[in-house]
Amino acid sequence: MKLHTDLSKHAHAIFSQSTWVPSPIKEVSRKMLERDGGEIATATTLVHYEPNSYFSSHIHTGGEEFFVLDGTFADEHGDYPIGTYMRNPVGSSHAPIVEAGCMILVKLGQYQEGDTTPVHIDTHAQDFLPDPSRHHVQYQALHSFKHESVRLEKWQANQTIKLENQGGIELLVLEGKFTHDNTEYRKFDWLRLPIGHSLHASIKEDTCKVWIKTGHHLHQIKDK
Numbered sequence: 001m002k003l004h005t006d007l008s009k010h011a012h013a014i015f016s017q018s019t020w021v022p023s024p025i026k027e028v029s030r031k032m033l034e035r036d037g038g039e040i041a042t043a044t045t046l047v048h049y050e051p052n053s054y055f056s057s058h059i060h061t062g063g064e065e066f067f068v069l070d071g072t073f074a075d076e077h078g079d080y081p082i083g084t085y086m087r088n089p090v091g092s093s094h095a096p097i098v099e100a101g102c103m104i105l106v107k108l109g110q111y112q113e114g115d116t117t118p119v120h121i122d123t124h125a126q127d128f129l130p131d132p133s134r135h136h137v138q139y140q141a142l143h144s145f146k147h148e149s150v151r152l153e154k155w156q157a158n159q160t161i162k163l164e165n166q167g168g169i170e171l172l173v174l175e176g177k178f179t180h181d182n183t184e185y186r187k188f189d190w191l192r193l194p195i196g197h198s199l200h201a202s203i204k205e206d207t208c209k210v211w212i213k214t215g216h217h218l219h220q221i222k223d224k
């Protein structure tokens with residue numbers, strides 16, 4: 001399967017306009033955002049686990065990165081409530097066991113060579129800090145390696161937030177809404193901008209919170 005594989009093109013997915021697709025595990029369904037491959041793929045996906053769902057043990061041959069959007073994800077290593085950010089490096093493995101149900105954003109097969117540090121962050125236990133280089137932006141740093149950076153950001157209401165794009169921009173709305181290029185993005189909507197296409201996010205009456213990754217297209221394009 002190939003979906004939004006051309007990183008030179010703008011891509012987005014509106015949560016309310018897409019449908020859940022069954023996975024090989026009947027209690028698990030997916031909304032695919034970008035994908036190159038079959039069940040073993042380079043992919044970015046929203047994954048929904050119904051209560052009392054189980055996923056067979058599997059090895060992350062290309063690494064796994066995920067953020068818990070709703071409920072509590074769990075595996076044999078522990079429980080990960082809403083707001084948890086995880087990175088499981090290449091070669092790691094686990095067997096998800098989800099009793100209460102959850103939804104996660106998961107990215108597979110997109111690790112840089114040498115990026116081997118596991119990450120486990122409860123973002124609800126961290127403070128947002130003012131971004132010294134961008135007015136009206138607060139952030140939590142989640143991960144960085146070479147040119148790649150992953151953060152949570154809060155954008156102040158009644159502002160236009162700009163971000164230059166030298167290595168790709170990808171984001172998922174967690175709270176609030178914003179408008180970019182005459183399209184409105186709300187909770188769980190996804191946007192990907194190719195290198196050179198800057199972000200101009202217009203926020204109105206409510207603060208907007210996003211998960212955002214930058215710089216990663218540089219190594220993804222090189223690896224193709």
